[in-house]
Structures are given as structure tokens and as C-alpha cells.
Amino acid sequence: MRWYKEKGLSALLVFFMSVLLVFLSVTRPGNDEGGYGGIFGKRYDESLVLWYADEALTGYLTSQAVAYQEKYKVKIEPVLVSGLEYLEQINRESVDGAKAPDVYIVNNGNLEKAYLSGLAVKAADAEGILNSDHFPKAALDAVSFQGENVAYPLYYETAFLLFNKTYIREMARDRIQAEADAAEGEAAQAAADAAGDAALMEADEGDMPDNTVSDSVDREIPEEEVTQRMNELIPSSLDDILTFAVEYNAPENVEAVFKWDVSDIFYNYFMVGNYISIGSDAGDDETVMDIYNENALKCLTVYQELNQFFSIDSKEVSYQSIVDEFLEGKTVFTIATTDIFEKLAMAEASGNFPYEYGVAALPDVSAELKSRGCSVTNCVAVNGYSQKKEEAEKFASYLVTDGVENLYSLSGKIASRYGVAYQEPEIGNAMLEYEKSVPVPKMMSAQNFWVKLEIVFTKIWNGSDVSETLQELAL
CATH class of the missing domain: 3.40.190.10 (Periplasmic binding protein-like II)
Known part of the structure; x- marks a missing residue:
């Protein structure tokens, strides 16, 4: 620090x-x-x-x-x-x-x-x-x-998945405790059933015992167990995030499970980055321009469907608003870039971010469609x-x-x-995303490409036909 x-x-x-x-x-x-x-x-x-x-x-x-x-x-x-x-x-x-x-x-x-x-x-x-x-x-x-x-x-x-580690830790502990309570309850019920059967056999010899199940008691959960469960909860795909959102019992302060700047291509690129190529990996080969293909269309279709679940207004959202909401504890997951570390350090130092945070790999589009940031x-x-x-x-x-x-x-x-x-x-986890990222192209002929691709993403997010919109960029 x-x-x-x-x-x-x-x-x-x-x-x-x-x-x-x-x-x-x-x-x-x-x-x-x-x-x-x-x-x-x-x-x-x-x-x-x-x-x-x-x-x-x-x-x-x-x-x-x-x-x-x-x-x-x-x-x-x-x-x-x-x-x-x-x-x-x-x-x-x-x-x-x-x-x-x-x-x-x-x-x-x-x-x-x-x-x-x-x-x-x-x-x-x-x-x-x-x-x-x-x-x-x-x-x-x-x-x-x-x-x-x-x-x-x-x-x-580069971009990566940023998450509120405090929320994930709480969810991990709650799940471990709930599972322990369920197991304890089943064991107690089985013991009660066995005792009841024995009591019936001895009914003539005295009163039947009360069948009671003890209240659950919070146990001390080893940190290693919590960490393992936290790792299991961190999503590796967009499907995992959707599942998390359905199952998550969100604290009152949380307004969104997953929210990112859908208006900026730098935070959207991971959706198609593994399946389009502009100038190859070094971004300097004029003969390589692969944009309109089957996998890219599948990825953008998934991207469009996300709007039905997360309902982010592309005209209202900005990276600054995303950062502010994360610092306020209003979101669990977001897509951030390396500038966030200094912002988090400043917020922590001033007491305005009373949470832990974590960095993970960008989520894959699906089990079959992989992500890659720029x-x-x-x-x-x-x-x-x-x-x-x-x-x-x-x-x-x-x-x-x-x-x-x-x-x-x-x-x-x-x-x-x-x-x-x-x-x-x-x-150090951000470096892992940098390692597999694709650099922005250096070809002068592609200087307007990012602006055009950003427009394509905005149109598709707001409901335009995926195939027709992407084909306009490829022409």
C-alpha cells in the first residue's frame, strides 16, 4: 500500500x-x-x-x-x-x-x-x-x-471478473451450515424413529418417551472448508452466474447479482473475443479479418438473451456508475479493468469499502463457448x-x-x-487474464473497428437481429 x-x-x-x-x-x-x-x-x-x-x-x-x-x-x-x-x-x-x-x-x-x-x-x-x-x-x-x-x-x-468476496464468503458459510443442519436433522429424525419403534415394543412397560429433535447449533466452520466452498461458488460461465442469481439470498443492500458496462466494447469483447480475429494475435496482418462466423453468432445470441435477465440500460450505464455501485456493495459480480485496484485501495483507506474483493477469470459464454478478453x-x-x-x-x-x-x-x-x-x-489474478488476452489491433485500417463493434453490441443488446447486425460489420 x-x-x-x-x-x-x-x-x-x-x-x-x-x-x-x-x-x-x-x-x-x-x-x-x-x-x-x-x-x-x-x-x-x-x-x-x-x-x-x-x-x-x-x-x-x-x-x-x-x-x-x-x-x-x-x-x-x-x-x-x-x-x-x-x-x-x-x-x-x-x-x-x-x-x-x-x-x-x-x-x-x-x-x-x-x-x-x-x-x-x-x-x-x-x-x-x-x-x-x-x-x-x-x-x-x-x-x-x-x-x-x-x-x-x-x-x-485488461478486463476480468471482479466480485465481492465478503458476499461469497457469507453465502459459502450459510450453505455449509444449512447442509450441516440438514444432516443433523436427518440423523436426529432417524434416531427418533428408531427410539419410537423401540418404545412401541415396550409400551406395556411404561410411558412412551417424548420424540424431540434438538435445535440446530452453529458449529465453527474451518476456514479451509469455507475457502473450498467459495471457490466452488465463483462462476466459470455465464450459465453459472444465472444459476447463482436464482439461488442467491441477497442481502438488502444488493441490487444486482451481475452488472457491467454494456455500452463499452472493452467490457463486452470477452463475449466474442475467442471467435473473431482482426489482424491475427499481433493485430498486424491485413489478410486476417474473421468476424462473421457461426460461433460469433452463437455468442452474440447469448449476449442478447442476457438483457432479458439483467435488464441493463445501455443508454444509462457507464463504467463509473458500475464502479460506484460495486464500491457501495450493490453488486456481487462485475467486469472491471486494472484501474479498479487503485480505486479499491483508496476506498478501503478512506473506510468507504468495508468488504473484501476478489478477481477471477472472465466467465465463459457457455460450457461450449469460451471467452477471451482484449x-x-x-x-x-x-x-x-x-x-x-x-x-x-x-x-x-x-x-x-x-x-x-x-x-x-x-x-x-x-x-x-x-x-x-x-x-x-x-x-496477480489479473495477470492471468492478460496472459490469454488478445491485444487491440495496431493496423491503421482497423482504427474505426472498435467504434463499429461497440455499435454492433449496443444494437444487439437492444434487440436488433444478431446475424444482420454482425454481417454489417463484416462487410
Whole structure:
């Protein structure tokens, strides 16, 4: 966790002085070929400009700039820029400007455009990190273009099943207790019946005994037994969720067993992700466009039928409303993305989320139809126009390996690299979904595909003919 308490005036003074030193060290201009930096005029052997467009990364990138400077004597200048026309800005500065980035952070969906524009180059990978020992296949596919690695995977976003573990635990305990009570009642009844038979045989010798069954007594249930039952209750398919909804004795606060943002393709894609392909797994093959097929139609038919059960208004729902309702304990299951972990941590720290939560695999569409989510991988790319490519490559490699240990604590982002330790174990379960996800395609010809697919899902959810609507997208 990254929540700290104040420890007195002296600690505050030390903190602010540290921030001042970091600020001056990172932002003071120096010679482009090396120069001086920091308030003590320390000489750096080299300098690099790093561009990024997500403000949440500022603290993390600043800390890594300082760490890299201290270790390798190379000045790193992080520059926050607008995400609008991001690559266009990089191109303009590279051709005409004086502050073009040597290295920059970009999502994998823009890598084809970056590479073909000369703004990204084949990754040298001198450290030999771009392999399955360090990254899952989804990350490697995300940074691959035409069989070549053209960036380094830094952090990811993907979808998974998020559930209220407190509710599941209560249901597990209730079921175990109910089963124990039933078994005890049957045993007591059998004993009573046997006693009654014996009493009839001895009726002439005295009064008949009372046939009583003792009241059930709550027993202490071993935690291992509760955990096993909880695992059995976590749904592996949409059919399991429907069964859960029918059988669940919901607390008064619960308004929905399963609710998700049906208006956003990122939370819907798992329904068809295993059966459609845009550009193959790497998202860069123009010859692969498989959308209209039998399994995709079956999946979307199931998706449409869900509206009859869950009745979610696609015009009213939003991801923010889904998150708010989950934090308020109003839903048991939802589809969330990796940004939820920081939101949950903040709610827990402020006392606004008095529950436990869990992360599980996205539910399969049915026993026969499997699910597969999509992912966005944010990467570190080296500018093809940079005069310092070799040093930029070294920094890019550092940033996605040694540099990711405090990525989550300083930015809320989840590293693409294997082996990063988190205090919250559920984050590791999100990685399992990332491993099998399909990266968003990087083909420029598919840039409008996600918008069109989102429209298809909305139409089908609201009752449009499944076959006709999907065929419109395939044309």
C-alpha cells in the first residue's frame, strides 16, 4: 500500500526538500549532448527526452529519471504532453522542433503508424528481455509488428471478473451450515424413529418417551472448508452466474447479482473475443479479418438473451456508475479493468469499502463457448529520428524491467513484466487474464473497428437481429 501517515514537522521538511531536489535535477536544462543538471551542476554523460501523455505516470517517471541518472549518469527529462494527435506532435518536433523525444510511451494500437512513420524502430533488445521468460505472449504480441519487436511493453489494461468476496464468503458459510443442519436433522429424525419403534415394543412397560429433535447449533466452520466452498461458488460461465442469481439470498443492500458496462466494447469483447480475429494475435496482418462466423453468432445470441435477465440500460450505464455501485456493495459480480485496484485501495483507506474483493477469470459464454478478453499494452518506443538511439534503447529496457518495481505504488499501473511483487494478491489474478488476452489491433485500417463493434453490441443488446447486425460489420 502507498498510504503513509505524517510523522512530524521534520519529516515534512525532509520530504519537501527531496521534492525540490528532484524537481531541480529533472527540469534544469543542460547541454543536449550531456550538459549539467541539478543544483550542484553535476555533469551527465548523456541526456534523453522522454514524452508521455498520462499525468498519472508523472511521479513514477520522475523517480525513475532520478534513479537512472544516479546509476548511469544519463540525464532523463520527462515531458508531459497532450494525448491529442500524440504521434503527430512527435513527428512535428522530430522534423522541425528542438525538443523531440528520444523515447516515448505509446499504446500498442498506434505502433504500426509509429513504425511506418519512422517514429519507432526495431528494438535492439541488447539485454535479451523480449521473450516469454520476462513477458506473457499478449505483451510480446502487442509490441510486435511484421515479426519484429518495435517497442518494450511497460504496463497493461485488461478486463476480468471482479466480485465481492465478503458476499461469497457469507453465502459459502450459510450453505455449509444449512447442509450441516440438514444432516443433523436427518440423523436426529432417524434416531427418533428408531427410539419410537423401540418404545412401541415396550409400551406395556411404561410411558412412551417424548420424540424431540434438538435445535440446530452453529458449529465453527474451518476456514479451509469455507475457502473450498467459495471457490466452488465463483462462476466459470455465464450459465453459472444465472444459476447463482436464482439461488442467491441477497442481502438488502444488493441490487444486482451481475452488472457491467454494456455500452463499452472493452467490457463486452470477452463475449466474442475467442471467435473473431482482426489482424491475427499481433493485430498486424491485413489478410486476417474473421468476424462473421457461426460461433460469433452463437455468442452474440447469448449476449442478447442476457438483457432479458439483467435488464441493463445501455443508454444509462457507464463504467463509473458500475464502479460506484460495486464500491457501495450493490453488486456481487462485475467486469472491471486494472484501474479498479487503485480505486479499491483508496476506498478501503478512506473506510468507504468495508468488504473484501476478489478477481477471477472472465466467465465463459457457455460450457461450449469460451471467452477471451482484449488488452491494451502501453509501451516504451524509441524515436527513429533520435540521434541517441543506443542510449534510448538502454533506458527503454531499464524502464520495463528494473524500473517497474514501484510502478504500481507510484502510478496505479500494472506492469506487463512477470515477477513484480504486489501487496494485493488479487492483482496477480489479473495477470492471468492478460496472459490469454488478445491485444487491440495496431493496423491503421482497423482504427474505426472498435467504434463499429461497440455499435454492433449496443444494437444487439437492444434487440436488433444478431446475424444482420454482425454481417454489417463484416462487410
